[in-house]
Amino acid sequence: MKTIFLKDIAKHLGLSKTTVSLVLNNKGDEAKISTITQKKIFEYAKRNNYSPNHLARGLSRGKTETLGLIVPNIADSHYAVIAQQIEERTKEMGYTVVFSSSNENPKDEGKLIRTMLNRQVDGLIIASTQQNHNDIELLKKNNFPFVLIDRHYPEIDTYSIISDNFGGVKKATRHLIELGRHKIGFVTLDSKLEVLRLRKKGYQDTLKQNNMEFSMVKELDQIRYNQEMEGAIHDLINGTNKVDALIFSTHYLTALGLRELKKKKINIPKDIAVVSFDEMSAFDLLDPPITSIIQPVKQMAKQAAEVLINSIENKLIMEQKVNVLETEMIIRKSCGSN
Known part of the structure; x- marks a missing residue:
C-alpha cells in the first residue's frame, strides 16, 4: 500500500496541513x-494506514536527554558490554539509554527504530542487521542523529565505529603460520554481515600472502550453527585434509567448537591450535587458556556515546566516516609455542 503523508490527507480533504496536524496530534x-x-x-488517516513522520517531528521538538540503543542480542556478552559501557558514559554526560534487541531481524530492527523515535529519543546507536537499508537511509535523509556501532553499511555514508575485523584475523593467521601450523581451518557463519566477510578475507588473504595452498572454511547456518558444529569439526579433524589449527570467527562459535573438540578427545594445542575472534570471560580460565583477538569494545561504546551526544548538544549534522579501531591479540596456551 502506498505511504501517505500529512500533506496528502490535507489535499484530499481540502484542509490546511496545520488543521490536519492539530487533529492527528489530538x-x-x-x-x-x-x-x-x-x-x-481520523477516518481517512485510519483507512489509508497513515503513520506519523516521527523523524520530521523529532527535528522540531526539544531534547529529552534520552538515547536509543538497538543491538542484535542484549544477552550476548559482546553486546552486553557495549550496552553497559554506553549506559555508563551517557549517564556521566547527563543522558539515559533505552535498550532493545532486534534478534538479527531487519523488520524488527525497523520497528524498533520507529518505536524509539515515537518515544522521542534524541539520537540512536545501532548495531544493525545490515539488511535494513531503507530505515538507515531515512534516518540519514532526515538528519536524525545516529551512530552505527560494531557493524556498518559500506554503501551508505554514515558515522560508524567498528573494529579492524580484517586486520585482527590477519594477526591470528600470521601467528599460527609463524608457529609452524600449515593446515589452518576457519569456522564462521554463512552470513552477509560485513564483519564476518572481512574476518574470512583476513584469513584467506594471509594464506595467499604466505603461499599456503591449504584452505578449509566451514560456514555454518545462522540459525542451525549449534547443530552443524559437530559435523563441521568432524570434517576438519578427519581425512587427508585434517587441520592442525582452527580460527573461529566469533566467541560463541569458539565455545561450541571447543565442546566438540573435547568430546572427540582432541588435545589442544598438541593436535590442534585454537584462536578465537573475540572472547568470553572464561577463555582465560580454561585448560589451556584460549588465544583471542580482543575487540576494543569499551572504546567503541564510549566513543559512540560521546560523538552522538556532542552532535545533539551542538546541533551538528553527524559526520560521515568509518572509524576503524585496532584489535589486540592476547596470546595464550591454546596455540602452543614455537
Missing part, C-alpha cells in the same frame, strides 16, 4: 476544530 478540540472535520481526518 489538539482538535483545543484548536476549536469541528467534530465533523476531526472525524473525517
